[in-house]
Amino acid sequence: MRTSFVTAVLLALVATSAAAQDIRGMLDFDKSVEEQIKRLERRVGGDQDAFKQVVVYQWLIQLYDSIDRLDDIENSYERILAFYPNDVGTRNAYARFLMDRRNDNARAEGMIRKAVKWARGNDIRSLDLPTTYALWAELRYRSGRYDTAVEMANLALELRGGSAPGEALRTLARSHGKLGQYDEATAAWLRLIAVGAGANKEDINDLKLLLAESGRTIDVNSAIEQALADESRRRHDDIEFEGAKVVLLESSDGLPLEGTLRRSPEDVGAILFIHDFGAVRTAFSPFDQMLSLENFTTFTVDLRGHGASRNDTLGSFADLPPRHVERIADDIAAAYRYLADTLDIPAVAIVAEGAACAAVEKALYRSQIAAPVAYLSPSFDPEDRDLRTALAFRIGHPTLVLYATEDIDAMHSVSIFESMKRIEGLESQMFDHAGHGSEVLRREPRAVDKLLRWATRVLETP
Numbered sequence: 001m002r003t004s005f006v007t008a009v010l011l012a013l014v015a016t017s018a019a020a021q022d023i024r025g026m027l028d029f030d031k032s033v034e035e036q037i038k039r040l041e042r043r044v045g046g047d048q049d050a051f052k053q054v055v056v057y058q059w060l061i062q063l064y065d066s067i068d069r070l071d072d073i074e075n076s077y078e079r080i081l082a083f084y085p086n087d088v089g090t091r092n093a094y095a096r097f098l099m100d101r102r103n104d105n106a107r108a109e110g111m112i113r114k115a116v117k118w119a120r121g122n123d124i125r126s127l128d129l130p131t132t133y134a135l136w137a138e139l140r141y142r143s144g145r146y147d148t149a150v151e152m153a154n155l156a157l158e159l160r161g162g163s164a165p166g167e168a169l170r171t172l173a174r175s176h177g178k179l180g181q182y183d184e185a186t187a188a189w190l191r192l193i194a195v196g197a198g199a200n201k202e203d204i205n206d207l208k209l210l211l212a213e214s215g216r217t218i219d220v221n222s223a224i225e226q227a228l229a230d231e232s233r234r235r236h237d238d239i240e241f242e243g244a245k246v247v248l249l250e251s252s253d254g255l256p257l258e259g260t261l262r263r264s265p266e267d268v269g270a271i272l273f274i275h276d277f278g279a280v281r282t283a284f285s286p287f288d289q290m291l292s293l294e295n296f297t298t299f300t301v302d303l304r305g306h307g308a309s310r311n312d313t314l315g316s317f318a319d320l321p322p323r324h325v326e327r328i329a330d331d332i333a334a335a336y337r338y339l340a341d342t343l344d345i346p347a348v349a350i351v352a353e354g355a356a357c358a359a360v361e362k363a364l365y366r367s368q369i370a371a372p373v374a375y376l377s378p379s380f381d382p383e384d385r386d387l388r389t390a391l392a393f394r395i396g397h398p399t400l401v402l403y404a405t406e407d408i409d410a411m412h413s414v415s416i417f418e419s420m421k422r423i424e425g426l427e428s429q430m431f432d433h434a435g436h437g438s439e440v441l442r443r444e445p446r447a448v449d450k451l452l453r454w455a456t457r458v459l460e461t462p
Helices: 005-010 033-041 050-066 070-083 088-100 105-121 129-142 146-159 166-178 182-195 201-214 220-241 287-293 322-326 328-342 356-367 385-392 408-419 439-443 445-458
Strands: 245-250 256-262 270-274 297-301 348-353 373-376 399-404 426-431
Touching (some): 033 050, 050 070, 050 408, 070 088, 088 105, 105 129, 129 166, 146 166, 166 182, 166 201, 182 201, 201 220, 220 245, 245 328, 256 287, 256 328, 270 287, 270 328, 270 356, 287 297, 287 445, 297 328, 322 328, 328 348, 328 356, 348 356, 348 445, 356 373, 373 445, 399 408, 399 439, 426 445, 439 445
Parallel strands (some): 270 297, 270 348, 348 373, 399 426
Antiparallel strands (some): 245 256
16 A cells, blocks of 8 residues: 555544444434434433543534424523533534524624633634634624624635635625625625525526615626636636646536646546535545545545536526426436546546535445545435435445534434445544545545545555
């Protein structure tokens, strides 16, 4: 097996805690939601292990939310913060709950202030801080403090290295508009629309409303087309600057799909990255770049209705008709065939996240593909008959599943996997407080190491 600098560094980290590996037995997915809640509520309180109690409270929040038990959700957040008062991610989630479900903006701002105060005092650059400042910007906007909303939104963008989380840009555009700064507001709306590939019709309508209120007369459609063209050119320039290549594929029904290819001069195999539904291919940056440095060819592709693979005829993923959602599996197969057949790469593995993992399983079944797969926080619908069929007739091949201890949906999906008789070569590993999907790789270096070593093993040629 090949060794690398990346592997050497990551192997110096401690192993996953034993506590994170023995908690799955607390869940019984054959029980109703109410029965699961009663079972879990008996697992918290007293002098029980703090880590396990926090995980159980995280599960309970998801279960309480499914049946609108708001008081119990609030109590669970309070209990988690009693154990880990400096958890920025939990404070963000609690603040969002208070804003949207309790309409309690004052308490939400208190949550955010404590998170920021702790991070500043300890010089912490948490992965969650951009979200913290985006939430703070939204709260300031709601209270009519538009100047500080602009400040907080710009800080959120700055902490993301200039990338554009939609909630921060949206608040920025609205705040500039309230301040009468119409040029800045128009620029922010156009940037938001371009980053989202024109998918959000409400953003376009808000831009039109701003222009009407300000008495400005511009050709909105032309301005949006120019913004989309500028964003496409910027994206292509950035990709080419990194030494990668923009690839245009054609789906089975003739739709154009855009991807980013990093071709390795060595025939050591390729990795196809499939983003979650509602996301875009850059969700896997910089991991596609990192694995390309390990001499793998990497290919990330925007699925239909997403990112650069969206078009005016089809619309965005949120508006995709069910028949097109089902054809996402065909898009995945087309991307795989491009690597395996067009580029003639001898071994190809697929890395997918969230709900797209089910689409990968359908692609494997329908196209009789026997590729190794790695799933990050898979989300399987147990009522999906097509998925059940795909799993029942699955061709044996290596499968890796990485997910967070708090992700009850991923845990349920793993249990579905393990219940199938034909799932061979299945490996799974949990990580504490690691988020969802590709976020697991950002938050947990050990997950990156696990994926790298797995890919090296399954793509090795004899």
